[in-house]
Ligand SMILES: [Zn+2]
């Protein structure tokens with residue numbers, strides 16, 4: 001059974017649903033989120049926020065809300081709440097009447113719901129102001145692989161508004177609506193990208209002795225790379241090394257000059273990430289050399305995401321808020337870490353905090369064209385934020 005939410009939040013459900021479906025119908029990608037950011041800023045101003053700052057980290061929005069006794073005197077009375085605004089380059093297949101109006105773009109990760117839940121909490125908290133200090137509402141662009149959180153940090157977000165803690169919510173398919181979960185400690189993986197180029201000497205397929213075959217060298221590198229996780233990384237440290245692309249050659253009778261590959265790595269600590277990268281570079285160099293080929297390993301475009309690590313004290317506060325909203329039986333504190341990456345990691349590097357999951361029910365998985373955020377989860381997300389505000393900045 002789902003716990004009931006308060007009447008004041010239940011009364012917001014029709015409006016929250018309307019906002020969520022409007023965001024869903026108009027998905028925007030990466031940093032290019034003008035409509036979403038404008039609507040967020042307009043609404044925050046409409047709720048009576050004390051300050052609304054647009055264009056942070058290109059297109060992020062910050063809203064400041066002071067408690068009943070006025071602004072925070074310092075970081076100890078200031079806390080950051082984050083939502084993400086961007087969608088994905090996926091063609092929607094839900095058939096919903098509010099489905100994406102843009103070809104090849106959809107809210108397949110539920111960021112439409114995250115933005116709506118934080119807006120709902122913004123509205124409610126602006127009415128009550130039952131907290132002591134200042135809440136910094138952060139609506140970030142470019143969560144999906146483009147490090148929008150880091151862009152907002154680089155733009156001075158945490159220097160202008162130092163905070164004692166930072167919190168974020170992500171929906172999770174398979175967790176019942178009205179239930180919550182959190183991973184203690186490392187929650188989401190670090191990720192790294194590498195381009196591997198193997199160069200040999202091309203030639204006629206009939207005369208392999210006159211060439212240096214980069215395809216054989218590339219194949220040997222692919223196989224040797226499998227030993228990084230199985231033979232090098234501590235078996236108690238989760239890690240993934242995937243070769244995700246391999247391109248070389250065209251004709252039946254030609255040995256090509258080069259092969260290009262892509263490699264994606266995942267792990268839960270900087271130390272393991274460094275070990276994997278060092279070993280990958282060594283395997284590439286030594287294997288290519290053994291076969292008379294040359295190799296270059298280049299880091300892929302963009303900033304690698306660090307692991308998302310929940311902090312102990314802040315996780316406990318988040319758990320108290322979740323239990324207050326959903327009842328203790330609907331809150332799990334033993335969720336297993338996820339190999340996906342999350343750019344709230346950049347915030348949690350600077351500030352202690354917690355990243356938690358709100359149940360999305362029996363939906364398709366994230367990033368699937370059939371996925372949809374569950375509107376029934378909206379009031380639970382709003383209730384969590386409102387409860388959390390009361391607990392992190394008690395009046
Ligand atoms: Zn996503």
Ligand SMILES: [Zn+2]
Nearest residue numbers: 109110111170
């Ligand atoms: Zn997401």
